[in-house]
Amino acid sequence: MSSEFGLIRHTLSGPVMGTRWQALFHLPEGISAEPVRAAMEVAVRRVDAQMSAWIETSDLNRFNRTAPGIWVDLPPEMMAVLDLGLTVGRLSRGAFDIALGSVTRAWGFGPDPADGSAIRDEITGGRRPPGHELVELDLPNGRARAHAPLALDLNGIAKGFGADRLAEAARMQGISAGVFGIDGELRVLGSRPDGRGWPIVLEKPDYEIRDGLKLIELEAAAIATSGDYRHWVDLGETRLPHTMDPARRAPLPEGPASVTVIANACAAADAWATAFTVLGERAGGEIARDLGLEVLFLRRDGLGGFTETFIEGRKTPVRRH
Numbered sequence: 001m002s003s004e005f006g007l008i009r010h011t012l013s014g015p016v017m018g019t020r021w022q023a024l025f026h027l028p029e030g031i032s033a034e035p036v037r038a039a040m041e042v043a044v045r046r047v048d049a050q051m052s053a054w055i056e057t058s059d060l061n062r063f064n065r066t067a068p069g070i071w072v073d074l075p076p077e078m079m080a081v082l083d084l085g086l087t088v089g090r091l092s093r094g095a096f097d098i099a100l101g102s103v104t105r106a107w108g109f110g111p112d113p114a115d116g117s118a119i120r121d122e123i124t125g126g127r128r129p130p131g132h133e134l135v136e137l138d139l140p141n142g143r144a145r146a147h148a149p150l151a152l153d154l155n156g157i158a159k160g161f162g163a164d165r166l167a168e169a170a171r172m173q174g175i176s177a178g179v180f181g182i183d184g185e186l187r188v189l190g191s192r193p194d195g196r197g198w199p200i201v202l203e204k205p206d207y208e209i210r211d212g213l214k215l216i217e218l219e220a221a222a223i224a225t226s227g228d229y230r231h232w233v234d235l236g237e238t239r240l241p242h243t244m245d246p247a248r249r250a251p252l253p254e255g256p257a258s259v260t261v262i263a264n265a266c267a268a269a270d271a272w273a274t275a276f277t278v279l280g281e282r283a284g285g286e287i288a289r290d291l292g293l294e295v296l297f298l299r300r301d302g303l304g305g306f307t308e309t310f311i312e313g314r315k316t317p318v319r320r321h
Helices: 034-051 059-064 076-091 101-106 117-124 158-172 266-291
Strands: 002-004 007-016 019-028 135-138 143-146 178-182 185-189 198-203 212-218 221-227 232-235 238-241 258-263 294-300 306-311
Touching (some): 007 034, 019 034, 034 059, 034 158, 076 135, 076 266, 158 178, 158 221, 158 266, 185 198, 221 266
Antiparallel strands (some): 002 007, 007 019, 185 221, 258 294
């Protein structure tokens, strides 16, 4: 803790989703941060219990075990995530697909990764409709069903949604400004006590070291990054990124090194970061402009550096350093 403008700075964190959540905010001296911590932990654990592939009893796994055609009652948070995920899937023309759980497993990712070329050959052997055509939601009644055998995978959106829930839990405890995140997916409330935006470091997409590439100041927004440099598997001498190409049902062969998206909500930023990674600068940039999303594409130049493509879509200014 430290003091700024008569306020005490609090930095909290805890385990969730196989990584950690973080929160930074200020409170008047003498006011305990423990009620805020407790509320945030309840919020993120609820997301984890619903949407984690690693928790056998999660609502996600309950849905995935259910035969096609059968309605599954789901909690409101997961219904909201499915609705957003399917919407991004439609708007991105299938570049974001929440129904690739079997594909990610076949390529060696997830809690129970498969290891066998026969499974991969079967997965990639034929074209299938995208997830937004195979999953049906009944929003008024809080239920969903699949129209074909499939496994949902919410890793491309759940952490962003968790960051949103962290921020909302803090807001309900009277916190109007701060930074809240899970594994680098961040939701920002308000501004710093001095009126400036919160400093956010954009990471250099490096396989070996963690280092900052850019510093921006962000107010009342969310930011998420998708990249090929943190999660991968090695297949022989080939390094395969965790981002899947839904059309090929295989790891994306030559995508950007990283894509960073700024949006109003972190769940949306998280999902669109994955979608734009698959779409690339041209197709992704067109959609980003239409939606008013601010996007930074970084692509390796083959010389140890990066080329940048920046899409300026937000009306809210973001200060860069």
